[in-house]
Amino acid sequence: MHAGLRITAFAAALAATFGTAYGVGKGVDPVVEDPAPARHESHGEASPDPAGGGDHGGHETAPAGGLQIxxxxxxxxxxxxxxxxxxxxxxxxxxxxxxxxxxxxxxxxxxxxxxxxxxxxxxxxxxxxxxxxxxxxxxxxxxxxxxxxxxxxxxxxxxxxxxxxxxxxxxxxxxxGTYEPRQLPAPKATAKVNGYEVRLDGALRPGKETELRLKVSRGGSPVTDLQPYLGAYGHLVALRSGDLAYLHVHPGGEPGDGRTKPGPEISFTATAPSSGTYRLFLDFKHQGQVHTAEFTVRAGTAAAGSPAPAHEDGAEEHGH
The missing domain is CATH 2.60.40.10 (Immunoglobulins)
Incomplete structure (x- = not known):
């Protein structure tokens, strides 16, 4: 995945007999709220977010790619x-x-x-x-x-x-199989996965590049010996709720460059393609295992405060 940022969007919806899941790290703790940026003019009605994240109002700030096959x-x-x-x-x-x-x-x-x-x-x-x-x-x-x-x-x-x-x-x-819909978890600033806690600082903003800082700890102590995974200390993917617009961004620096530390903080820069609700997925490696921490964040709107569904800490292991 390229060192910059890829935005991908698509709008197809599958039949109601289908829809759901692969498990990963579950988000918990303080809400991430993004102060509303300068108003974006909307061209027509904003489509509702079926996963509970509100609309995507306004126009795209970058050409959508990946909606397409x-x-x-x-x-x-x-x-x-x-x-x-x-x-x-x-x-x-x-x-x-x-x-x-x-x-x-x-x-x-x-x-x-x-x-x-x-x-x-x-x-x-x-x-x-x-x-x-x-x-x-x-x-x-x-x-x-x-x-x-x-x-x-x-x-x-x-x-x-x-x-x-x-x-x-x-x-x-x-x-x-039998379809059982799930509600998107409410925005949280920390995620717990397999005994690790990851804190997210920063906010996504439509059309504006911002820094996202993720700090990894375990048992209350910062993790300072993250291992390289696919040439980096962390990989971050964001998917927009509703149409799954895709955004991929890598952290600044790389292992062995003389300035990038192996934790506890991994820093990224990202630009949201629009306002709306996004799900962030951070892959990181420690002690030979890859873990995925998940976050729900809202870009361009205040957090909606719908309660998160009950999730236990920990993640279903998955291959990378």
Whole structure:
């Protein structure tokens, strides 16, 4: 995933018989509120946020990418579009060029040719995984979605072609079974996962670059020996509630540069594409294990104060 920032948006909704989840770290503690920025003119009515986060009012501050299954002459050909919840299945896809050929050469970014994000429509489930590419350009990885529901699959990559730009393409995936909707947790400034606590300082602002600082502690003591994961001490992904607009940003600095410390703080800069509610997912590695801390934040509006559903501390382990 590129060192800058990728914004991806899409609006497809799956049928009501589908929709839900992959588990990860659960957010708890103080509310993150973003003071309202300068007013953005709205062009038409703002669409409601089905996950409880309010509208996205105003216009996009950057061109939306990734809403599309095709962009820049490349298409995400998702061959697995339906799986059964609770059963292990092979997720298979290819990236095709404008001539329909499967792409077989990629630039390596953060130690991988392609990064795959799988997220449920209600944002209760998130996975950052790395599939295997066959010689013919087919990518595959086994997945087991624990709950029925609608999911979005994001492929983040850069073709190995002179002048090629980083792309994030998205496609829908459904897990069949009994649908049980989940409410998005209320905004919180701390998240607990597998015995770790991560505190978020800073706020997302529409159209304005801001700093997000995440501090990792364990048992009340700061963690100062984070391990590099995919060439960084942390990876942050944000998904906008309602349409799952995708934003990826890496921290400033990198391990071994002589100035970036291995914790407890990981710093990022990010710009929200619009006002609205976002779910942040931080991947970090310590003592050989990768953990994911989750946060709900609101950009451009005050926190709505709807109660968070009951969640236990700790996270369902998942592959990266």
């Amino acid at each position: 095709s962009e820049g002459g490349y298409t995400l050909d998702l061959r697995t579009t339906t799986v059964t919840a609770g059963k292990r299945s092979d997720l298979s896809f290819a990236i095709r060029d404008s001539a329909g050929r499967a792409v077989t050469a990629y630039q390596r970014e953060h130690e991988k040719e392609l990064h795959l994000i799988v997220a449920s429509r209600d944002l209760a489930t998130y996975r950052h995984v790395h599939p295997t590419r066959a010689a013919d350009g087919t990518w595959s990885i086994p997945v087991e979605l624990p709950r029925a529901g609608g999911y979005r699959v994001f492929a983040d990559f850069t073709p190995a072609k002179k002048g090629a730009e980083n792309l994030t393409l998205g496609a829908d995936l459904a897990a069949s």
